[in-house]
Amino acid sequence: MKKLFILLIPFISFSQDYSKYMNRASQEKNGKIYGKVKDEKSQNMQYANISLIKNDSIIEGLITDEKGRFIFEKIEIGDYKLLISFVGFENIELNNISLTDSNPIFNAKTITLNPSSNMLEETNLVDEKPIYENKFEKIVYNVENDLSQNSLDGVDVLTQTPLLDVDIEGNVSLRGSQNIKFLINGKESSFLKGGNVSDVLKMIPSEQIKSVEVITSPTARYAGEGNAGIVNIITKQDKLEGFTAGVNTSTGTRVNRTGANFSYGNKKIGISGRVGGRYGWPRKGNSTYSRDVINESGIFERNLEYSGSTIGNWVGHNSSLDAYYEINPQLNILSSFWYGGYRKTNEGNYDYKSFTSGLDEYNIFQESLNTDTELEWTTDIIKKFLNNDERELRFAFQLGGNFDNDESSSFQGFSSQGEDSLANENLSDGNGKEYTFQLDYIHPISKNQKIEIGGKFIDRITEVDYSNDRKEYELNGTNISNYQEEIFNYNQSVWASYLSTSIEFPSDISLITGLRYEGTKTNGNFEVLDSLINENIYHTFLPSFVLSKKLNFSKTLKFSYSKRLMRPDLNYVNPNLVFSDFKNVRVGNPSLSPEITHQLEIGLSSFKPGFMTSYFIYYKRTSDIIEEFLTFQNDEEISTISYENIGTNNSFGLNFFGSIRIPNIMNIRGGGDVYTYNVSSYDNIQNENSKDIRLIYKWYLNSTVELGKNYSLECRGFYRSPRQTIQGKIPSFSMVSFGIKKEFNNKRGSIGLGLIEPWSKYKSFETDLSSDNFTQSSNNQILFRSIQINFKYKFGKLKFNPIKEKSTINNNDLKQNDSGGEY
CATH class of the missing domain: 2.60.40.1120 (Carboxypeptidase-like, regulatory domain)
Incomplete structure (x- = not known):
């Protein structure tokens, strides 16, 4: 209760x-x-x-x-x-x-x-915009206007964004699904996808993020990928006249960050750059694990359990360069370059106990090293037209590349019953290239209607060179080695076109509707085995619409439908067999089918001075839903984690968020998400959990108090219930933090002190999975409490520049003129 x-x-x-408490007027109004x-x-x-x-x-x-x-x-x-x-x-x-x-x-x-x-x-000019906005087809969190936020990187920013949920590993989900399409400034990013999303987000400093757009009902202009929706991260690309620069640093007991930036612009050209680094102190943790195996009669057969300690570290770096050149008021060139990388290390020492006919004990030592380097170059050419400033032709090209190296090793000592000592080493070197060509055209037909048409081609080429070396050491000194290596090539091509129209009707009714077509081709091969993966070509039509009615000046009602898909990327299909230990392995599934999602949504938004709210009710049906699936082979005593299309999920949900503001005194913001998990599994996926309907929820609450003399106090907290899967639940996550900040009198910077989780040094994350022949549970404890000192300062001078108004950078690329409320 x-x-x-x-x-x-x-x-x-x-x-x-x-x-109603703010105005006690009479009834004659x-x-x-x-x-x-x-x-x-x-x-x-x-x-x-x-x-x-x-x-x-x-x-x-x-x-x-x-x-x-x-x-x-x-x-x-x-x-x-x-x-x-x-x-x-x-x-x-x-x-x-x-x-x-x-x-x-x-x-x-x-x-x-x-x-x-x-x-x-003045040194710093910022439009007085609200923190939250509920626009036609998206929720906008204006990070640059949230003067109270003490976020340090992209992961921190997303924890403050409505509708999004971020777990302890930095994985982002929207309405219970991690199948999100991430965009940078309205474009696809070659590096912000797959299994490294959370690592890349940690490399983006919060100072670089202008706003975050959460698009739950994408229209035809947006790429069809991401059946949960789209998260568009808008970076600061203001075209102002003058020079400015800044530095920021944060030092704490858990994580250290530092960065610097500069911007220069005049009436024709501009350039800005950023560089930053992130270093985490070695982070200790504790783990326990237990697995019981059950036979067909439901009788216990064997048990495996362990307990141990871990220590890990994370180091990252990033840099970016943005430039623009105005050839003339109707023709502009924009270009950007990103370079970043990270290095993760982990070590674990575990004591195992295995019970079948008797007790057997042994020790396992594990270590891993993961490095990744990402680079991306994007260039846009934008043509405006003299007869109509809203008419626009845009051509964009993007080249992305990544280089990653993963190394893991395990060593198992001789057991108490004389079992052999084992050693395993897994190496994986991967590289990928991605080419994107995109053409978009906007043509206003009248004051109240416009048409958008465009096309895109993406070519993704990936190569993974991996090997696995397994050795057995017998008591008599005999050594047995089993070495395997392979080179896996995987290619994915996507071609797309769309047609969309936006219409404003009388009585404050607006409509955006359209159709998008996307074709996909995947193929691959194993060079050592000299075998091919069957070529797969499929075609998808994605209709969508958003209908909006402004009920009065402060309230808007919205109804929308969208169809989306989610293609499995290399993170899901990579066939490299990775041993977590000698009883647990992980492998991809090259035979996965894409997920298809249909979503209906009704939203009501209201804003009044000092009080803003938004509510959304939705239904989402996802077929061929992809989840991790654990199987256990009794004869080999090895569990394998892979990915499967498990069935169809029918989910109903409610989202709400809002804010209460007392000027110059206090600002309270919060919200929550509640949704169901109801999967009808396929015949080959038998599990008792597939018959249950589970309720999953999250709430968050933030408050900022102005203390006077440029001091402010911030408190924030959130709680997310365990997420459900076909085989069990993924750990819940919560966090409480406090901070105090002092703005310098010249408004050029600030210094602050933050405290995270003051009441608990470690946080526990429990996972429970089960199937017809096993039950499995684990508990990971991670050092979490931390204290940090934050410092920011900027110098230089900026002025309004007319070129900012002429800029054709338009990340709000759909109609914005029927706002549902500002936050």
């Missing part, structure tokens, strides 16, 4: 309409005041602050929508003033606004704001 109450806290809090805000260049100004004043007191406030509009409805008859403000612009006050019974409506018409000459000289 206590856990249920804790689960409901965020839901109860954000279900209340606190705005027939007045209306409305208008529009533009800048000195007649551009609509979104997020301008509009304050309604009566008797020299602010009684209500709004921010303008994407078209610069605002409206106060159901206000009392009387005399008012309007105060219009925006960071970097002169305030405007409209006086003598009188609403009467005979004339209860006032039209402020178009209000023009002019830049403030004083503010233009």
